[in-house]
Amino acid sequence: MKELNTIHLNGLRAVEAAGRLGSLAAASEELGVTPGAVSQQIVKTEAQLGRAIFERSPRGLVLTDFGRKLLVRLSSAFAELAEAVAQARRRDESVLTVSVAPVFAARWLVYRLNRFAERHPEIRLRIDATTTLVNLETSDVDVGIRVGAGRWPGVRAELLLEQEVFPVCSPALAAELREPADILKLPAVIDEHAMFSWDLWLNAAGLSGSRMTVRHAFNEASLALDAAIAGQGVMLAWQTLAGYAVTKGSLVAPFGIRAKTGFRHYFVTSASRRESKAATVFKRWVRDEVEEGMRLLSAIPAPAAVPPSST
Template sequence: MNTVHLNGLRAVEAAGRLGSLAAAAEELGVTPGAVSQQIAKTEAQLGRVLFERSPRGLVVTDAGRPLLARLSTAFAELAEAVVQARRRDESVLTVSVAPVFAARWLVYRLNGFAERHPEIRLRIDATTKLANLDASDVDLAIRVGSGGWPGVRSELLLEQEVFPVCSPALAAGLRVPADILKLPAVIDEHAMFSWEVWLKAAGLSGARMTVRHTFNDASLALDAAIAGQGVMIAWQTLAGYAVMKGSLVAPFGICARTGFAHYFVTSALRRESKAVIAFKRWVRDEVEEGMRQLAAIPAPSSVPPSSP
């Protein structure tokens, strides 16, 4: 080990796992050029070519493949050792979630978790940045996507469905799905889907919404919808609480699947703690109950008007 620098081995492992110099540089906090130099030095020290450079990125050579597999395992063990050394209180559970999920779903329910598990103290890391679950103190993440992410364990929580939401005042003028086209739309520009997903399910494929406001944050777009500024296409965990409280209405009762879903994401190398298992069970119970409550709310425009 005295003949091969540890920083070089870190650069080799990160580049091999992530498949590019840029991604490795971002993880290690250095420049792509520095990663490239470290790899070159390590290859010279080992007397082996570990990567072939191609237009699509780095390709691991036959000589490099067994080394990379063992390096990944070794660095994961080192990372786990550091995490355990830093963790002063085993009763603290660190959960990484997107800020919009934290603000619009999780915070309303945290008292329920505290009542069920007073022995566990939660630390919520609200960020869209993907955590390195092998090397950080994050015990569990909840993310939206297609699942199957490499290097982690993902478990389906809730398939994402979308539907329009608007203020009760705007909903009062809606009778049939085509009436939605008369309303201005507020748009979350970072959404992973478009209005067409729902319009197609409603038999309005190809129709266009008139956009009033665009936001770079889903939570702000939802606030605009609550304020009566237009109609938004939203999903269960974003708008469910506001619909149940009556500050938003989901007309027509038509939902459309986006092909994405909410997933629990944990390290594939670390065993799940009792706290992680308890939190997952609680979240799943809360999601199932919330979906039952949401489904029980009748869509105003699906109820025939009362006789005079």
């Protein structure tokens, strides 16, 4: 190895490429440099070795006897290096790394992972739950699910679901509701990081200008949802956050009025990297699960408005 330190690696690459391809022009094209640069690297390498590798002739470069023997070893060595690099870059396609927000992982994805495992036992999921927008070009993340307007630079974004918001509360609190205006009587639990406000839904319900009374505020949507489940107030939630709890009956979505936020759920993948078979399979499964979840959610009738009793 010490002997190798006395020779520039770029020079050896130039020698190997020129010898294998038979010309400076072909070597320069493969290496991405000019023919003059290849020639200079060869001259430097010959000087460092103290022996001629090529003979200069009207026909171009011709390998010397020494050069032919050296080329066999160099070509073998560079082929090994190329395979080592390819193997290092090769991903284990049986493991799929998915980046999602913690609230999406906790409130939507984990409830369904058994179904994915049963359907695709050959794929092991690694869930990276983070709000950080990871760099899909340099990280080991295969697929991300993000909420936004879909304009993220350097990624391929595919629409998954348009986000809609609606109030959710415990069945006990829902029993007090007769008409949309009654929701103003309930205390609200707030997700401080939400990208929308109660005004969005109040306007859709014909209650423009009204204000909710806030009981608790949380810096995490999942905690606000837990507070709603515990009967501490009403929350303005969206499909993938509250859908499971509504279908299981631990939350009620009164009135059936939904408001679009202008944001959407997207799959995001690398714009330059080939998508693995496992990533394609996962995306198809998520779409199926989202469609089924939305069907179940829409099939649940909103509690009917009960007119006040007459006396």
